[in-house]
Amino acid sequence: MNSLNMLGDFFLSPVGINHYLGLSAILFCIGMVGVLRRRNVLVILMSIELMLNAVNLSFVTFSHFTQNINGQIMVFFVMTIAAAEAGVGLAIAVTIFKRFKEVNIEFFEQLKG
Amino acid sequence: MGADLFEVSVNLVKMIIIFVMMVQLVPLLVWVERRGSAFIQNRLGPNRVGPLGLTQLLADAVKFIFKEEFVPEKTKRFLFYAAPVVSLVPAAIAFGAIPLSLPINIEQFEMFGSTFGPYRFAFQSFEVGIGIVFVLGISSLGAYSMLMAGWSSNNKYSLLGALRSCAQMISYELALGLSIVGILLLYGTFDFATMIDAQQGPLTFMLLGKEVSVPFLPNWGIFYQPLGAILFFTAVFAETNRTPFDLPEAEAELVAGYHTEYSGLKMNMFYIGEYGHMMAASALMAVFYFGGYDIPFLSPDSVRETFLGWGLSANKAAIATAFLFHVSMFAKILFFLWVFIWVRWTIPRFRYDQLMDLGWKTMLPWALANTIITAIVIYIMRTNWS
Amino acid sequence: MDVSILLFYGLATIIVFFALAVVISDNPIYSALYLAITMVTLAFVYFLLKAFFIAGVQLIVYAGAVMVLFVMVMMMFDLKKEKNSFSKGKFANFIKVGSAGWLCGLIFASIMLSKGMLPLANTNTPQAVADTSTKELAILLYTDYIFAFELLGLLLLLIAVGAVAVSRIKGGTHE
Numbered sequence: 001m002n003s004l005n006m007l008g009d010f011f012l013s014p015v016g017i018n019h020y021l022g023l024s025a026i027l028f029c030i031g032m033v034g035v036l037r038r039r040n041v042l043v044i045l046m047s048i049e050l051m052l053n054a055v056n057l058s059f060v061t062f063s064h065f066t067q068n069i070n071g072q073i074m075v076f077f078v079m080t081i082a083a084a085e086a087g088v089g090l091a092i093a094v095t096i097f098k099r100f101k102e103v104n105i106e107f108f109e110q111l112k113g
Numbered sequence: 114m115g116a117d118l119f120e121v122s123v124n125l126v127k128m129i130i131i132f133v134m135m136v137q138l139v140p141l142l143v144w145v146e147r148r149g150s151a152f153i154q155n156r157l158g159p160n161r162v163g164p165l166g167l168t169q170l171l172a173d174a175v176k177f178i179f180k181e182e183f184v185p186e187k188t189k190r191f192l193f194y195a196a197p198v199v200s201l202v203p204a205a206i207a208f209g210a211i212p213l214s215l216p217i218n219i220e221q222f223e224m225f226g227s228t229f230g231p232y233r234f235a236f237q238s239f240e241v242g243i244g245i246v247f248v249l250g251i252s253s254l255g256a257y258s259m260l261m262a263g264w265s266s267n268n269k270y271s272l273l274g275a276l277r278s279c280a281q282m283i284s285y286e287l288a289l290g291l292s293i294v295g296i297l298l299l300y301g302t303f304d305f306a307t308m309i310d311a312q313q314g315p316l317t318f319m320l321l322g323k324e325v326s327v328p329f330l331p332n333w334g335i336f337y338q339p340l341g342a343i344l345f346f347t348a349v350f351a352e353t354n355r356t357p358f359d360l361p362e363a364e365a366e367l368v369a370g371y372h373t374e375y376s377g378l379k380m381n382m383f384y385i386g387e388y389g390h391m392m393a394a395s396a397l398m399a400v401f402y403f404g405g406y407d408i409p410f411l412s413p414d415s416v417r418e419t420f421l422g423w424g425l426s427a428n429k430a431a432i433a434t435a436f437l438f439h440v441s442m443f444a445k446i447l448f449f450l451w452v453f454i455w456v457r458w459t460i461p462r463f464r465y466d467q468l469m470d471l472g473w474k475t476m477l478p479w480a481l482a483n484t485i486i487t488a489i490v491i492y493i494m495r496t497n498w499s
Numbered sequence: 500m501d502v503s504i505l506l507f508y509g510l511a512t513i514i515v516f517f518a519l520a521v522v523i524s525d526n527p528i529y530s531a532l533y534l535a536i537t538m539v540t541l542a543f544v545y546f547l548l549k550a551f552f553i554a555g556v557q558l559i560v561y562a563g564a565v566m567v568l569f570v571m572v573m574m575m576f577d578l579k580k581e582k583n584s585f586s587k588g589k590f591a592n593f594i595k596v597g598s599a600g601w602l603c604g605l606i607f608a609s610i611m612l613s614k615g616m617l618p619l620a621n622t623n624t625p626q627a628v629a630d631t632s633t634k635e636l637a638i639l640l641y642t643d644y645i646f647a648f649e650l651l652g653l654l655l656l657l658i659a660v661g662a663v664a665v666s667r668i669k670g671g672t673h674e
Contacts, residue, residue: 015507017619020548021610023511027518029603034522036595037585042573043527046534049565050518053541056557064548065619069635073644075553076636079560080651084658086565090572091662097576103527192532243551243633250542250558256567257535264528264574272574279571283564290559303552303633 020061028054041096041103045089052082119229128209128238135208139388140170146454153458180377185267188374192265197375197382200258204389207252209238211396212305214406214439215413217431235306236435244305245297245397249290252352252393256282258386259354263371274370277465278354284472285358289348291480295341295487296334296401309405313412319494331409334402340483342402344476346452349394351472353387356457358468395449399442406442413438506547513540528573535566552633 031054034047056075063071093103100107144159144167151158159166184193214236221231241247256279263275300308316330318337335342351358367373372383399405413434420430463471517540520533538561545554586592640648 015504017617018610018614019507019511020544022607023514023544025603025606025610026515028606029599030515030518030522032599032602033596036599037592038522039586040527040578042569043521043530046521046527046530046569049561050521050534050537053538053561056553057541057544060545060548060550060553062617064550066617069632069639070643072550072553072636073639075550076556076640077647077651079556080655083560083565084655086568087658087662088665090568091666094572094575094666103576103578241551243555246552246555246559250555250563253559253563253567254539256563257532257570260567260570260574261532264577272577276571276575279567283567283571286564 017061017065021058024054024058024061027051027057039105041089041093041105041108044105045086045093049082049086052078120232120234123232123234124239127234131209131213131238132205135205135389135392136385138392139385140174142388142391142450142454143173143384144170145451146457149451149454150458153455174381177378177381182378183376185374187267189265189267192261193374194379196258196262196265197379197386198258199261200255200386201382201389203251203254203258204386204393206238207248207393208389208396210241210244210248210251210305211393211400212237212240212309212405213396213442214435216306217435219428219431222428236439240306243303244308245293245303248393248397249286252390253282253286255386255390258383259371262375262383266371266374268374270368271371271373274367274373277367278371281351281354281358281468281472284469285348285351285476288344288472288476288480289352291477291484292341292344292348293401294480294484295338298484298487298491299334299337305400305405309400309407312404312407315410321494321496321498331404331407333404333407338402338483338487340479341487342398344480344483345401346398347476349398350453350456351468353390353394353453355387355391355453357460357463359457359462391450391453392446395446395453396442398449399445403445405445406438408438408441503547507544510540510544510547513537514544527578528570531566531569531573535562535570538562538566549632552636 028051031047031050034050035044038044038047056078059071059075059078063069063075096107097103147169148158148160148166159169162168162172184190212235216233216235219232219234221228259275259278259282263271263273263278266272296308297303300311302308302311312332312334314332316327316332316336318325330336350356372380375383416437417430417434420433421427425433514537517533517537521530521537524530524533538557542554542557542562545551545557586595
């Protein structure tokens with residue numbers, strides 16, 4: 001009953017920090033399911049991007065609600081690193097695809113050498 | 114919050130008018146392009162239908178609308194239909210965020226028995242504080258339309274054209290972004306209106322901490338950033354996929370690139386998207402380097418005073434001034450649109466490797482150099498050395 | 500009813516819907532396009548949170564560059580609908596999805612229970628102007644975080660070299 005009350009509270013109260021954090025949590029978990037369950041390397045990379053975006057959202061939320069701009073700097077860094085990661089990940093995926101005509105994660109066992 | 118019904122409705126109407134203005138300019142531009150190309154190539158061009166061939170526009174529009182809606186088999190239908198829309202919307206949004214004239218300050222007035230408070234209407238669809246970043250971000254979404262069109266058509270020429278255009282857009286976005294950093298350093302703002310305000314009056318700059326004024330030149334960005342202006346304009350050609358960078362639609366190799374399979378109204382929407390991007394680019398060029406809506410040697414205040422002197426009320430004078438400056442902005446936009454057309458029919462198309470070499474090996478280093486030199490020069494000039 | 504509530508729930512619905520579509524869709528190209536929509540919508544959430552510059556950068560970097568790159572690479576591969584796009588094993592899958600759901604519930608509970616623990620600033624102060632907040636961001640980036648910033652530059656250089664090294668073609672198109 002208590003938790004039900006809490007849920008009601010959540011949806012009826014004006015949009016505040018909790019709502020944005022909740023959205024961020026949902027987004028993160030969707031990304032996590034994607035990483036765990038998909039077998040396509042590119043989709044796994046995209047799910048990681050989704051998780052990074054969720055983290056960014058929580059950074060921006062805290063930054064806004066505590067009026068502290070340091071959080072936005074972190075978002076800046078995360079974005080740069082995400083772009084870099086996408087670049088290298090895609091380069092590796094292209095190389096593997098050229099060799100095996102396949103983007104399934106199982107073929108990445110070949111990387112063991 | 115002072116948003117009442119009057120303000121909201123005026124803003125809505127304003128948005129619609131600016132969008133319609135953008136769309137309606139397209140047939141005219143097509144006509145200019147056809148006639149202009151004809152004169153450049155020593156031909157006559159369309160001159161049979163109506164005076165100067167102007168009714169040709171109407172005939173073209175009717176043709177586009179009544180053509181059969183043909184969709185090839187095995188296309189990805191949803192993406193096939195969505196692609197033209199995705200090409201049109203970012204162009205419209207980007208164009209809407211650029212101020213086309215002075216903001217209109219309306220004082221309190223009475224209508225229908227009730228008073229309406231003072232308003233400030235910006236002469237643009239909507240105001241975004243981070244103007245440039247927003248416009249660049251939104252117009253970079255145009256790449257999706259090409260990719261969607263190319264892939265969903267299920268045609269290898271379309272796909273090749275889409276991939277080419279996309280690689281090109283990503284490469285030139287770097288040069289585009291870096292070429293305007295000089296302007297950002299110069300004016301210290303992302304906001305278009307502030308930037309244009311800074312370009313009013315005669316050429317005035319700091320020389321080693323002392324203010325120097327050149328009375329016979331306007332205070333436009335082109336005099337501070339000539340290299341940046343050239344780089345920006347070149348990069349914009351690549352971003353809008355116009356000749357000499359129209360590799361995605363190289364007729365000789367790729368039939369018509371990503372819109373090979375399109376016909377009728379869908380094709381027309383691609384046209385509107387392309388010309389919309391051109392308009393946004395021309396407007397940006399005017400704002401960054403040619404003073405936006407500024408008229409050389411004519412300050413908005415003096416114009417308003419003149420109108421007031423003619424016996425107009427304050428509100429009417431404000432509106433008239435805004436429209437006068439809007440004409441100036443529009444003349445600049447039209448000039449750059451003409452340059453787009455002019456270049457298209459003058460310079461032949463690049464080869465693909467030449468295009469990539471130009472983007473990565475020439476424009477990117479020059480843009481970087483421009484940024485660094487601008488930063489150093491601004492620092493030296495604005496410091497008081499005495 | 501406040502407009503911001505409507506805006507937030509509208510944007511949140513779009514984000515969650517398309518994020519789910521990214522994970523569920525069989526065709527990786529559609530996944531990438533859905534992810535692009537998610538990113539653009541997130542940019543508008545950042546606008547709601549008055550992080551204007553971050554919103555613009557999100558549009559340029561994520562939606563305009565990273566996702567375009569993804570879509571482009573996938574279209575180059577011309578991937579079709581995948582047959583086994585999900586991992587197999589009922590029990591393992593149950594554990595995977597269950598653990599994600601559990602984590603989600605845990606985070607939610609902790610958000611609820613920690614209500615009021617963080618001293619929140621008054622967000623109703625006069626609207627932060629985009630220009631000044633961007634300036635603050637820049638000053639912070641070049642003073643307190645200068646080493647991290649330089650390190651990022653180094654990282655990007657390394658990544659550029661690495662990407663070229665990984666994907667180079669023997670022979671190549673250029674001399």
